[in-house]
Amino acid sequence: MSKQVITGENFTAMVLAAAEQLRSNQDQVNALNVFPVPDGDTGTNMNLTMTSGVQELQSRRSEHLGKASEALSRGLLMGARGNSGVILSQLFRGFAKSVADLEKADLVQFAAALQNGVETAYKAVVKPVEGTILTVSKEAAKHALQQAGEMNDAAAFMNEIVQAAKDALARTPEQLPILKQVGVVDAGGQGLVHIYEGFLKVLQPGAADWVRLNAPVVGAPSRIESGHELAETHRSAQSHIAVEDIEYGYCTEFIVKMTPEGQAHFHEEAFRDELSAHGDSLLVVADDDLVKVHIHAEEPGTVMNHAMKYGALTRIKIENMREQHSHIVSGDEAAKSETVPTGEDSQAGSASTKPAGLVAIAAGDGLSDIFRSIGVDLMLSGGQTMNPSTEDIVKAIRSTPADTVYVLPNNSNIVLAAEQAKELADKRVVVIPSKTIPQGLAAAIAFNGDADVEVNDKAMRAALGQVRSGSITYAVRDSHISGMDIREGDYLAMLDNDIVVAGPDQDHVIKQLLDRMLESGDEIITVFTGQEAGEEQTRQMETYISQHYPDAECEFHDGGQPLYYYLISVE
Numbered sequence: 001m002s003k004q005v006i007t008g009e010n011f012t013a014m015v016l017a018a019a020e021q022l023r024s025n026q027d028q029v030n031a032l033n034v035f036p037v038p039d040g041d042t043g044t045n046m047n048l049t050m051t052s053g054v055q056e057l058q059s060r061r062s063e064h065l066g067k068a069s070e071a072l073s074r075g076l077l078m079g080a081r082g083n084s085g086v087i088l089s090q091l092f093r094g095f096a097k098s099v100a101d102l103e104k105a106d107l108v109q110f111a112a113a114l115q116n117g118v119e120t121a122y123k124a125v126v127k128p129v130e131g132t133i134l135t136v137s138k139e140a141a142k143h144a145l146q147q148a149g150e151m152n153d154a155a156a157f158m159n160e161i162v163q164a165a166k167d168a169l170a171r172t173p174e175q176l177p178i179l180k181q182v183g184v185v186d187a188g189g190q191g192l193v194h195i196y197e198g199f200l201k202v203l204q205p206g207a208a209d210w211v212r213l214n215a216p217v218v219g220a221p222s223r224i225e226s227g228h229e230l231a232e233t234h235r236s237a238q239s240h241i242a243v244e245d246i247e248y249g250y251c252t253e254f255i256v257k258m259t260p261e262g263q264a265h266f267h268e269e270a271f272r273d274e275l276s277a278h279g280d281s282l283l284v285v286a287d288d289d290l291v292k293v294h295i296h297a298e299e300p301g302t303v304m305n306h307a308m309k310y311g312a313l314t315r316i317k318i319e320n321m322r323e324q325h326s327h328i329v330s331g332d333e334a335a336k337s338e339t340v341p342t343g344e345d346s347q348a349g350s351a352s353t354k355p356a357g358l359v360a361i362a363a364g365d366g367l368s369d370i371f372r373s374i375g376v377d378l379m380l381s382g383g384q385t386m387n388p389s390t391e392d393i394v395k396a397i398r399s400t401p402a403d404t405v406y407v408l409p410n411n412s413n414i415v416l417a418a419e420q421a422k423e424l425a426d427k428r429v430v431v432i433p434s435k436t437i438p439q440g441l442a443a444a445i446a447f448n449g450d451a452d453v454e455v456n457d458k459a460m461r462a463a464l465g466q467v468r469s470g471s472i473t474y475a476v477r478d479s480h481i482s483g484m485d486i487r488e489g490d491y492l493a494m495l496d497n498d499i500v501v502a503g504p505d506q507d508h509v510i511k512q513l514l515d516r517m518l519e520s521g522d523e524i525i526t527v528f529t530g531q532e533a534g535e536e537q538t539r540q541m542e543t544y545i546s547q548h549y550p551d552a553e554c555e556f557h558d559g560g561q562p563l564y565y566y567l568i569s570v571e
Contacts, residue, residue, distance in 0.1 A: 003154040007104040008068035015057055015072055018198030019050045025194050032187035034178050042187035045082030045387055052079020064103050069096040078391035084188040086416040087121050087133050094120025107157050111144035131176030133188030139168035155203040162196045169193055182479055248279045248296040252303055254316040256291040262310030263289055278303050356449050357402025360440055361388060361410050364561035374444050387414055393421035397429055404428040404453060410440035432460045436469035438569030470495050470513050470568035510541055517570045521549050528559030528567040
């Protein structure tokens with residue numbers, strides 16, 4: 001018997017199958033990234049985003065389609081990584097809004113929900129580009145609307161959507177010249193096709209029981225690093241705090257599953273004000289009949305008693321931070337340096353706030369130290385192949401002791417996630433769209449903690465255009481870009497995110513990049529060495545600059561970044 005409607009249970013099964021289909025094809029999607037640099041992570045980002053959605057969906061299973069899709073949307077929203085992950089979360093955010101009141105959807109309603117997802121995703125992107133996942137989603141939804149009224153079988157209907165998505169994907173090289181030049185289809189669009197293929201698997205007659213399918217396993221999340229010291233380095237931030245200075249000793253987390261009566265009397269802002277009197281680092285996220293709470297409190301029981309007025313508590317976790325602090329500090333003792341903590345360091349962990357603060361994203365201990373040295377309050381570990389999620393960025397914003405927080409993504413693939421985090425954070429957030437580490441450093445230097453938002457925003461954005469960004473990495477596969485035949489293992493020189501030189505001789509590639517960047521010869525040059533940078537190659541680079549560009553001011557710093565031998569800033 002053919003299926004004519006989609007229930008919440010059907011939708012859950014479809015999503016689980018889609019997540020598995022995407023997970024098993026993650027490497028294939030990664031391989032479609034246009035540039036052959038070692039940061040082809042579209043598949044990884046979409047997989048991690050989808051997995052976050054699945055985890056939320058599994059924890060809130062419902063036979064009501066609207067509730068099931070809302071749970072997926074919430075999980076995707078908080079777990080979104082990279083541009084592809086953010087767009088994916090927006091597609092299903094719009095879908096969820098369309099079916100919010102529906103226990104089940106017929107094919108016309110399902111098609112309308114797909115279309116609403118497309119409209120939501122397009123609105124979320126400042127400058128939509130055709131030939132991408134957006135186009136694939138748009139064409140698939142358009143075809144779904146055309147076919148829905150003529151069909152009465154969900155499997156056949158979903159098959160039409162899959163075919164339309166595949167046809168749109170095949171046309172992406174005609175819409176985006178770089179895809180045609182390289183000879184691939186769009187990676188994000190391919191990921192979406194895999195998701196729709198997973199949907200189809202469940203709807204086909206005789207399909208396996210995907211409802212019981214386990215969520216795919218993912219890697220560890222990005223870590224938040226202290227604005228003063230990394231926990232992994234010789235001095236942790238906790239080493240600057242006395243245990244008696246910890247005012248609220250218990251990190252308390254739980255979820256309130258509200259009763260109908262509790263929902264009727266619940267007001268998120270009042271609830272937040274009520275709990276704030278009992279601790280700090282408060283996070284309250286209300287979502288239909290669920291409320292997620294995080295707080296540092298001295299009396300967790302009092303906090304939970306307040307929450308229980310609205311319903312039952314679940315997923316309770318209480319950690320003794322004083323005990324954790326003692327363990328961390330005792331581990332620091334053997335590795336302490338002789339440096340006396342500065343006044344700024346001694347204030348780490350203080351509950352006081354300041355008017356404005358900075359959050360920056362970077363990979364590499366050296367880069368993190370440099371950002372902190374110029375005033376960044378909190379570093380979030382991330383970058384190529386390790387994009388932080390929307391939730392990671394929200395947590396970093398909320399952990400920054402400032403009323404207004406400026407976020408420096410420092411990577412073009414993190415800007416959208418930062419913008420999405422801005423909408424979710426409960427404080428004023430300004431995203432400065434830095435797309436490279438040099439841009440982020442320039443913006444951080446331009447920041448003035450005493451200036452108002454308009455002045456800072458203007459100055460920091462202006463700073464982005466005053467620096468040129470270069471990098472040296474390597475090719476992970478053969479490719480042909482901009483007239484260059486690139487072989488796997490070749491060294492690649494990138495100028496402002498475009499590949500400009502490629503070849504097997506690293507020294508030659510570096511010199512060619514420097515010559516392109518140092519046009520007048522009297523610029524200020526800053527070079528950040530990566531984890532794999534060779535000492536001899538670095539010395540040759542220094543010599544070349546001093547001999548050929550004697551009027552330039554040049555500094556070398558240990559950046560510690562992975563994947564990129566050198567990052568170069570020229571002002």
